[in-house]
Amino acid sequence: KQEVTQIPAALSVPEGENLVLNCSFTDSAIYNLQWFRQDPGKGLTSLLLIQSSQREQTSGRLNASLDKSSGRSTLYIAASQPGDSATYLCAVKGGTNAGKSTFGDGTTLTVKP
Amino acid sequence: GAGVSQSPRYKVAKRGQDVALRCDPISGHVSLFWYQQALGQGPEFLTYFQNEAQLDKSGLPSDRFFAERPEGSVSTLKIQRTQQEDSAVYLCASSVGQAETQYFGPGTRLLVL
Numbered sequence: 001k002q003e004v005t006q007i008p009a010a011l012s013v014p015e016g017e018n019l020v021l022n023c024s025f026t027d028s029a030i031y032n033l034q035w036f037r038q039d040p041g042k043g044l045t046s047l048l049l050i051q052s053s054q055r056e057q058t059s060g061r062l063n064a065s066l067d068k069s070s071g072r073s074t075l076y077i078a079a080s081q082p083g084d085s086a087t088y089l090c091a092v093k094g095g096t097n098a099g100k101s102t103f104g105d106g107t108t109l110t111v112k113p
Numbered sequence: 114g115a116g117v118s119q120s121p122r123y124k125v126a127k128r129g130q131d132v133a134l135r136c137d138p139i140s141g142h143v144s145l146f147w148y149q150q151a152l153g154q155g156p157e158f159l160t161y162f163q164n165e166a167q168l169d170k171s172g173l174p175s176d177r178f179f180a181e182r183p184e185g186s187v188s189t190l191k192i193q194r195t196q197q198e199d200s201a202v203y204l205c206a207s208s209v210g211q212a213e214t215q216y217f218g219p220g221t222r223l224l225v226l
Contacts (some may be wrong), residue, residue, distance in 0.1 A: 031212045043217040099211045103155030
């Protein structure tokens with residue numbers, strides 16, 4: 001059974017700082033990994049999708065990497081802004097069941113002005 | 114274009130009542146997913162559809178939960194004889210294909226009293 005862990009559970013940084021969020025998974029036979037952000041009381045917004053054959057994806061100030069062999073992904077946020085404050089979730093889609101995603105419990109990020 | 118929509122946004126039910134939650138996916142999206150999210154946790158997979166076919170319902174917590182997508186578009190998640198432990202946010206997502214980017218709706222917040 002796939003298990004996804006996100007560390008730390010919460011993170012507080014001053015505006016402008018670069019930061020890294022971590023996601024680890026137990027079964028390396030994955031289809032893809034997707035990073036989302038969730039604002040309080042809202043649904044999830046897709047940030048980046050990395051297919052199993054890829055090593056990283058970039059969008060603006062965000063960069064996500066994937067190391068399947070070690071079961072890890074990182075989300076790098078450059079020059080953080082108060083608007084980046086949200087909960088960040090990673091989801092792994094299984095290799096044997098491409099329909100099912102397993103989520104971590106997220107990292108809640110607070111960026112202080 | 115329009116995103117994924119869900120209705121109702123909030124639902125209060127008395128224990129034992131039946132409820133029906135609706136999801137309108139993005140037009141043309143073949144895959145549709147249902148998740149349950151408890152407070153402070155990541156979404157938990159319930160079930161998913163490819164067109165009208167329900168390919169995986171392994172996450173449905175009991176036989177009180179039933180999902181359908183009869184015409185391959187709108188989906189309904191039905192919960193019979195609701196219990197207090199069913200209180201959660203129910204999220205729907207759709208994607209072009211089962212391994213592509215998932216787009217989430219705002220969720221339905223269910224409270225069972």
